[in-house]
Amino acid sequence: xxxxxxxxxxxxxxxxxxxFKALVLESHNILPMIVPEGIKSxxxxxxxxxxxxxxKTNYGETAHIKYTKHKINALDADNYYCKYTxxxxxxxxxxxxxxxxxxxxVAADSGCICKMTxxxxxxxxAELKEEDIKKGKDKAMGLFKAVEEYLLANSNVCA
Numbered sequence: 001x002x003x004x005x006x007x008x009x010x011x012x013x014x015x016x017x018x019x020f021k022a023l024v025l026e027s028h029n030i031l032p033m034i035v036p037e038g039i040k041s042x043x044x045x046x047x048x049x050x051x052x053x054x055x056k057t058n059y060g061e062t063a064h065i066k067y068t069k070h071k072i073n074a075l076d077a078d079n080y081y082c083k084y085t086x087x088x089x090x091x092x093x094x095x096x097x098x099x100x101x102x103x104x105x106v107a108a109d110s111g112c113i114c115k116m117t118x119x120x121x122x123x124x125x126a127e128l129k130e131e132d133i134k135k136g137k138d139k140a141m142g143l144f145k146a147v148e149e150y151l152l153a154n155s156n157v158c159a
Contacts, residue, residue: 039060070101083103
């Protein structure tokens with residue numbers, strides 16, 4: 001089994017505390033409200049959102065994927081940091097065993113920088129192409145920007 005690392009940074013005009021709250025702590029409430037066509041629901045199937053909790057995301061009818069399950073490995077709300085593992089999906093993982101994601105929001109100017117690192121644990125003998133990883137990350141970027149726009153338009157949300 002090999003490991004492929006992928007990192008990306010996204011800047012935002014929103015404070016790190018609000019972005020972290022919207023995308024991590026309150027994602028189960030915020031995301032289905034902002035992008036109901038893409039995300040139908042987010043629910044905790046184990047725990048209540050802390051370390052060890054398992055979160056299931058159910059995607060909309062037009063999505064290429066029906067659901068994902070993530071286990072929260074580390075959560076530091078004071079430092080706007082979360083680490084979680086994608087442990088299950090309806091899409092057959094023919095190339096990967098699992099993915100570990102780390103997200104950290106840091107203050108920058110009047111907004112923040114979101115630092116994301118993904119660790120793809122590739123199955124023995126499988127090849128994972130960077131363009132396949134980039135497609136998924138581009139969708140995540142779209143979600144990030146949708147949340148940012150929503151928070152800009154609704155200054156009381158996640159304040």
